Amino acid sequence: MSERATRDRIGLLRAALALTQERDVEKLLGRIMDEVTRVLDADRSTLFLYDSERRELFSKIAQRAEVTEIRLPIGRGLAGHVAKTGTAMAVDDVYDDPRFTPETDRSTGYRTKTVACAPLLTPDGRTVGVLEVMNKREGVFDPDDVKLLTAFAAFSAVAIENARLYDEDARKSMQIQALNRQLKDALERQTKRLANVEQELESSKRELGERFQARNIVGRAPAMVELQRLVDRVAGTDAPVLIQGESGTGKELLAKAIHFGSRRAAGEFVAENCAAVAETLLEAELFGHKKGAFTGADRDRQGLFEIASGGTLFLDEVGDMSLEMQKKLLRALQEGEIRPVGARDNRKVDVRILAATNKDLDVMMKEGTFREDLYYRLNVVRLRLPALRERREDIPILVEFFLDQIAKESGRPRATVSDRAMKALVRHGWPGNVRELQNEIRRAAIMADGLIDPEHLSPQVLGSAGADGMPTGGTLKGAKLALERKMIEAALKRTGGNVAAAARELGVHRPQLSVLIGKHKLARKGEEA
Incomplete structure (x- = not known):
């Protein structure tokens, strides 16, 4: 091996070692230009990188302060030709080569004489740039110089790619760290907000519990005092309770007093007025439904039984349920399971049922409009709210x-x-x-x-x-007739037009009440006045 070859190899190894120690892309590019200039004994060097979006080479120039950047389309100039062909070359006199573009020399005043160029090729064959050295200090660039430059360009390309990947990983790592900090801060803020909300909810539940205690039921009449005593007694159990009373007597407030006085007070209290929901929707409202179960069911939805699981479900106006819906409700109460509309499997629920009605369920049961088995399932404990009068x-x-x-x-x-x-x-x-x-x-x-x-x-x-x-x-007779009519109208309204129930409430026989209804031309159940 010649002395020159040995010197070249030593220089190349030193340069390679120096390049592998640099991870900053900008510093690495400058170091590549310094090392290639030194190793090839050139006056100056230029490192071109490939801009894939514009399909151009742009320069990073060593030891040349006159120009900040040179841009060459692929195929133009000596460096552009090397980038296009992927083949290294040397030119002894650039002004004799038609591929040379002298514009840079004219703009800077620098005189380029001899040039060697090599492509920066990655291991997978991609061209990422071009290394160009100019004006060898002694003589011209020979084939050995081209080989040396090609080897230098090869590991420079790898070093550039590694540095880019390292830089990209570092940026991503910093971005991830910044995102993690943001997420941590956001999580801490949300945790604090959630803790505040939980405290507010607990406070609200305590206030509700205090507000709806049996002792806070307003009234000193003997019937109300007895009712308070019964509420305290039944609240401590999970027994179903049937609350009877006219509209406006406070049946839901009584149900809340039972719930908030029970072991289920921390659970949900969910109320539903069965008379206010269309028969076709009541099943889905109580048991939930699957997506696509019926027109408009665009998503799965929990029913009130599931929402109230662990707490209390209050079914107001339960006497207005159809017989078919009564059957489905009875099954849910017997099995402790519900099946959402459109679902195949049952779901376990743990719910205490409180029911209320302003109708006479005993009469409805005898008339066949209310199921006897459901009546006894709901009527474990019966509480009656007296009318205000x-x-x-x-x-x-x-x-x-x-x-x-x-x-x-x-x-x-x-x-x-x-x-x-x-x-x-x-x-x-x-x-x-x-x-x-x-x-x-x-x-x-x-x-x-x-x-x-x-x-x-x-x-x-x-x-x-x-x-x-x-x-x-007015006359006494007129006042008496007006009062009689008013009391009969009110009784019929409270009993849903049920003549037998109204007669019992008014303390008269049914035939007698029928005569009075005809006398005052009042509407019977199912009739129009």
């Missing part, structure tokens, strides 16, 4: 309670009720029960300027009552 002594207490509530909600000074207005309120029949009284007090509090007098009460409450609540004008 049956506990008139509680009306002043309820009025004061509602006035306190209105003042707290509105932030306005608390209103008071005159004795004359209170007498009118106590003497009214309240067919809408506590709900009607609450709405009446809300309205009166708005109309009055601090003191509620009879003139602030609605005509429905005052009726033909004077200031002392007694009728004024």
Whole structure:
């Protein structure tokens, strides 16, 4: 081996070792140009990289401050030709070679004489750039120089690719670290928010629990005191409870008192008015449905049984269910399982059932409109909410309670009720029960300027009552007939038009009530007036 070959190999190995130690792409490119210039004893060198989007070479130039960047289309100039062919070459006098482009020399004042170029080829054959050395200090670039430059270009290409990958990995790692920090910060914020929400929920549940305790049921009438005692007793069990009472008596409030006094208080209390949901939708509402089970079922949906699992499901107006729906409800109660509409498998649920109705289920059962087996399944414990007219002594207490509530909600000074207005309120029949009284007090509090007098009460409450609540004008016979008609209408409304049930409530025989209904031209069940 000649002295030159030995020198060249040593120089090449030193350069390769130097390049493998550099991971920064920009520094690596500068080092490649320095090493190739030194190893090949050239005056200057240029490293071109390939811009794949523009299909051009752009330069990184060593020892040349005159030009910041050179751009060459692939195939143009000596470097462009090497990039296109993928073959190294040397030119002894560039001005004799038609492929040479002298524009750079003219713009910089530098005189290029001899050039050697080699492509930067990756192991898989991709051209990523060109190495070009110019003006050998002694003589011209010979074939051995071209071989040396080709070898240098080969491991330079690998070093560039490795450095790029390293740089890309480093950037990705930094991006991942930054994202991780952002995610960590976001998670910490969300965790704090969630903790606050959980605290608020717990606080709300505690407040609800306190609000709906049996001891907070408003009323001192003997029937209400006994009801409070029974609620405390049944709340400690999982027994189904049937709550009976007219509309507006507070059946849902009583159900909440049972739930929040039970071991299920931490679970959900879910209420559904069976009379308010179309028969065709009630099954899906209670048991849920699968996507595509029927028109409009665009996703799976949980039913109220599943939502209330671990808690209490309150079924209001259960007497309005069809016999077919009653059968499906009975199966769910017997098996402790439900099957969503469109599903094949059953799902276990753990739900306490509280049911309510304003109808006489005993009569409905005898008439065949309510299933006997479901009746006994629901009627393990029966609680009856008395109508407001049956506990008139509680009306002043309820009025004061509602006035306190209105003042707290509105932030306005608390209103008071005159004795004359209170007498009118106590003497009214309240067919809408506590709900009607609450709405009446809300309205009166708005109309009055601090003191509620009879003139602030609605005509429905005052009726033909004077200031002392007694009728004024008209005959005794007329007043008696009007009262008789009003009481029969109210009884029929409460019993859903059931004459037998209305007769029992009014304390008369059914035939006698039928005669009175005809006398007053009132509509029977299933008839129009």
